[in-house]
Amino acid sequence: MQSFDLTLVAGPPGVGKTTWISQFLANPSRPLFYLCPCAQDAVDFARIGYCFPWVSIISDDQAADVLADLPDQAQVFIELGFHMDLGSPLLVALPGRRIAIVPPSLDSSEWHNWADEVIPSPNQQVSGELASASGKLPTIWRSPLTGQVFDPPSLDEVLIELTGGAYGQVTRLKGIFELPDGQAFYVDFVEGLPGIEYTELKLPRWLEGRPDRFSGLEIVGHNLEQKTIAQALLTCCLADDVLLQYQRQYQQLQLEDETVAAETEPGVVA
Amino acid sequence: MKLAVISCIHGNYEALKAVLSDIEAQKADQIYCLGDLVGYGPYPNEVVNQIRSLEIPTCQGCWDEDIVEGLNACECSYPSQLAEHRGKLAHEWTNKEIRPDVREYLATLPLSLKRDNLCFVHGSPNSQHEYLLPSMDGFAALERVLSTDADVLFCGHTHVPYVRELADAKLSVTVKSPARSDAPQQFQATLKRIINAGSVGEPRHGRPNATYVLYDTDTAQVTLREVAYNYTKTCLAILEKGLPSIFAWRLARGMEFAERADDPTHVCER
Incomplete structure (x- = not known):
């Protein structure tokens, strides 16, 4: 039976989600995969590809096929932007470890409720507040x-x-x-x-x-x-x-x- | 006698009014202006009218010259492609806005003014476009002052006020000529000073406040003045008159609009 590790990483902008994932992508001893849903032309996609050419970058339209046929020992990292609905059936159905990276000053949030493990962001100045004073999302x-x-x-x-x-x-x-x-x-x-x-x-x-x-x-x-x-x-x-x-x-x-x-x-x- | 030296008003009438009030409060006997009455700011005609009505002795700045002669900048005028683009936008706007009599007045301005052992220029004695940066090579700086036959050289153009003393300068000159001995000739220059008046209308020191200098001809004392004014009025006028809104944003932060010289070794080729 083939086995793989899937890690979902979420948190507000600027907490260091991609940086946290990068520490694992730096080690090419296992087949590595990276997916950032709804961000095909995102800068992180390209940066991961440039910095870690051995990592397979998965696009949205490839995701279902690739995830259904992962090689043995594969490690998959899915980065979830702040705009993603963490309660969506698709994400809830994914079998993996849920990591939330949040500012140390943030005690409770949807990320806390969602995560298996909460990691304090090294960027202590990041507020984690998404909405502006008028209540609008960024x-x-x-x-x-x-x-x-x-x-x-x-x-x-x-x-x-x-x-x-x-x-x-x-x-x-x-x-x-x-x-x-x-x-x-x-x-x-x-x-x-x-x-x-x-x-x-x-x-x-x-x-x-x-x-x-x-x-x-x-x-x-x-x-x-x-x-x-x-x-x-x-x-x-x-x-x-x-x-x-x-x-x-x-x-x-x-x-x-x-x-x-x-x-x-x-x-x-x- | 107490002199007030102002420079680089750049169509900022609000800043000029505040500085003139401060000069009055400081009981200056005479005002000198080092040019750049126009350019970037929303009130070029009003600024020129004010300077003319007060009969302030004024020398021609680089922007004043450009409005008379047309743009013909050396590479030192703009530090970047973006700055050049913005400078040209401001030039075109000013060129359309300016009244014919104002243009004629700007054409009559002299390149330098003299008063006893004092000389007043916009950029340097060589050109209105040349920057005398505080970090300029000492020999080159001294050469500029000596060329004016003055002890104190007042300049503007950099938008950052400073006082530079050139003390105990020993010069050694060798003239190669068949008719003369080529033995070096020694000169000892007396103390010379360069006094930069900063900018009334486009400060570049990280605050929106206008700057100018007071000079006491009896004691040679220099006082750098920083004057707060209602810069939001100027910012609103920039927007209302159709100048790029980024000018208002930069003015409110004491950042230059576009031009800035960084290289103290550059010799202007204008």
Whole structure:
């Protein structure tokens, strides 16, 4: 008989659900699967794929087939966004361990009632309050950016404005952005935590035309001015001719670096 | 004699009124203005009218020049693609808003003003567009002051007020010429100062308050003044007049609208 472990992880935005799951995905000794329902173009999907290429990412339409035919010893992690109904029959029927990650300040919630195990979030400043003062639930706004390359100082500026509330109250922001030197960065912001975190993704440098790999932005918040955000982002993107100019410069630098490296490499003595 | 030096009003009439009231309260004998009367802010005509009606000696700022001559910025004018886009929007709006007599007045403004051992410029003696940043190389900074034949150089343009003293400067110059000995000639410069007046209408110090300086010609004492004003009125006018709403958001936080120089070694090529 085949056996597998299924873990469902839920909690409010910014508590560290993906980070918690990532500690298990880092070990490829067992077949690993990751699913985040209703978030096919989500940044986490791409980040998990980029950081842990050995993990099978399951899309919504594949989920039933894949879950019905898991290999022996498989470990499956299902991340449930705050927008998911934890009481839905589909989720209730899933046989697995239920983990809720919640802010330490939160004593009781639907996540507490649902979970087998409650883990306090390391992000102590996160409130866990979903609704705004007016009682409205937050909006999730996703923008695919695949193929777009950003002017770095413009991107910095627009992220400062976004997270500072210039286009509505942003409680959570995740993004993957391509830069003209061919590098891709993961950007992370949680309201209440200091600063915006930038992490370089260990991907091959893309220096030939527009990158044909996922990049995008995901924002959770209230009263988001989506059209204005989209316009501001578009203003930060490089035009074809500017991108070409940058890529030529970086290709030249890369060539020079490779030449220096080849010259300094110890020779093989026959 | 007590001088008040103001700069970079940028069409912010509310800020100008508050600063003029403060100058009156401080009993200054004479006001000098270092330019950038227009640009970004919603009241360029009103600001110019006020400066003219009070007969304040004023030199031409980079924005004043752009409104007269058209945009022709060096790369130091904009730190990013986003800033350039916003700067151009503000320029186009101001260009349409400004009255012909105001444009004619801006065209008559001198590049520098002199009074005894004091010199007044917008950016630097070289150009209204060049930034004299506080971290600029000491030799280059001294060269700028020496070129004016003054002891104290007042400037603006950076929007952050500062006082820089250039003391005990020893210069060694070698002139290569067949007719002359090429032995180095030594010069000893007396104490020179650069005093940046900050910005009345577009502060860049993290608070919305206007800044200017008072200078006592008898004691050489410098006082940096920070003046609170009703910036929400200016923010509302920005929105009502159809300028980008992000300008209002940034003004309320003491962030620059668009332009900002970061590189103290950059020599403006405008």
